[in-house]
Amino acid sequence: MTQQQAPRVTIASRLFAPETGAAAYRLKALANGLAERGAKVRVITTRPPRGLTGANGDYQVSRWPVLRDAGGNVRGYIQYLSFDIPLFFRLLISPKPDVVVVEPPPTTGLIVKTVCRLRRIPYVYFSADVSSSAAKGIGVKGPALRLLTWMERWVLRSAAGVLAVSEGVRQEISALTGREHGIHMVGTGVDTDTFSPVGDARPEEGTFFVYAGTMSEIQGAGVFVDAFALIAQDNPDVRLLMFGQGVELEALKARAEAIGPQVQFRPPTSGSEVASYFRSAIASLASVRPGKGYDFAFATKSLAGLAAGAPTIYAGGGPMVELIEENKLGIVSEWDPASVALAMKAMIASPVSEADRSRLATWTEEHFSLRSVGQAGAERVLSCMKGKA
Template sequence: MPRVVIASRIYAPEPAAAAYRLGALGRALARRGAAVDVLTSRAPQGRTTDAGVRVRRWPVLRDASGAVRGYLPYASYDVPLLLRLALARRPDVVVVEPPPTTGAVVAAVCAARRIPYVYYAADLLSVAAAGSGVSPAVVRVLRAVEGAVLRRAARVLTVSDPVADVVRTFGVRDERLEVVGSGVDVDAFASEPAAAQQEELLVYAGTMSEVHGAGLFVEAFGLVAARRPGARLVMFGGGVDREAMRARAEELAPGRVTFPGPVPAAQVAAAFRGARAGLASLRPGGGYEFAIVTKVFAATACGAPVVYAGPGPCAGLVRRHGLGWAVDFTPDAVAAAMEEALAAPPAPDERRRLAAWTRTDASLTGVADRAAAAVLRVAGARAGGGSRP
């Protein structure tokens, strides 16, 4: 039986894309007969009990929004991880998720114990930092660390071809690179009959940070609110921009925009099922235009069309598959799409079509199966005495 350790600062059931992605990977590995240990942080709420997956949690620092984000929160996870991983029963392979500081800890321990590791490059933090105004000196250090972690990995998993192209710029060879895709947990974000009385509701669910520029939706809703007095906007999740967005929302549309914080996926799904549209964005000019924004799929999995603002592959997906509106990253363009969405609820047949497309083309189960197969090939090479790929 192959033994796999997943090292990540967050894991299911936390309401975050990385947590959903790694939870799906853990289940996929267990289905294939692996013994899976997850070394993660103590979740603010809830627990996961997936068969074949043992989750070991450690208390960490969190920022004001509840996220494990920033130098001290990262260190509060990474420093204990050094000992946790060094003392863990010897695995055949370790899977590690960003940030690259966690990758560096895993790389060091795995080098000492002669264990291969797989880096799940769903994010490239040095690229995000370069586009968000971080000091060039810090970006250079971060890029050096991230590059070293990527190059030393037995395999690097990426979520799309554009991300793979960026990974290659760090010197990662094609034989160590695998594109597994991106998607959403269609069981957590399931399409069920919508509420009988669908209100004029718009829903955002996810991180509110400089990369996403989610404050755009507050500005756009401010333009819409006076013309549609029954409309509401709900912003689920946390992030560094959340409090500033909350204050701005009270200026533009008092009492009409709510910020429930990070909540379980079932609560988000229930909101999407009754919403006129979901919202997703990617700020242009941040160097992160290659990113896949999984917020798109969370909405469509529940049968809600999406208003997507910004560049990148998601704009093409929305247009190509009729998933909603793909517009420029401006308040006026977003407000126009919001008004069109609010004018009438999606027909039941359209909701079913969106949910069916998501289940077929953007299911996290399929992504996790491809990722698990890649991880187990690395584990098999080690167990069979093969050289590191």
């Protein structure tokens, strides 16, 4: 493929590596997959939080400042607008691509749809969730919910193609839009180059559980703080390490004060740093709070820990439950402190062997590597560009 023939793909997202999180890793894998197929890839994104650095792949990344909330998130109307408004002009004046890929939220999708209509460019929506379902789950009602639902439906219906990370997401999108065609399930996974059993570990930290990721109403990470409070006194040498940010962070810190230094909240850090903790953790922690519109979601936090060899304690429902139980990947509990506390005590009493850690990592590499997701997504994006959605 000559340089002139190379397809030109622009990825528009408020999150991209080295920022941590499922979306950032997923889009990095997509960019790599596209570049491997000879595409010229340009990523339009934000500046990551201070202290996060990392090399780009074989693609160009354009970064711009963005407003973040007190927890460091690009989450909320003002934060979204601080990305979306500049994005309109950045897309409008940038070299014309053959296709644009956009991630949620729907406000960003609306900007991409508008510019793509003006410039006659097809776009693909990469959906890890359905924002209107999630909004309804956390209590959004009335005109705000109706507007969000209309916007998301309009953006999804107009897309040349939609990439869904799971069958549950695909079904949600189909129900919302009425689309039967052009919704492609590309799967979900974890960056197994970063999250692997090989590399630095943290044996000097002693015995500890690790939660790493967003702390919001949807994840319900507070269940782990409340559960740890039930076992902390009887296990004074065990700690709970909470890495990340989110709207519930300050409330969780307040709830943990009574437990003392056994619970530690640490700021967001690089994936490689988190992986070093997973390699020594007694277990990784992940949850999807039931009834919040995300019961169909995969908890990629579990997959990240598993890829580094840490068994998982998973609280909640959804597809992770069957996956963990069938493949003996850890312990599934109800989303309540008493059930999670029992799981924690079981892990403390019977820590997994090094051989089992190796098994967990190998299984994750074989079944949930983001490389395959990026390759599947790249194939679909290029097909949509050619009108074969």
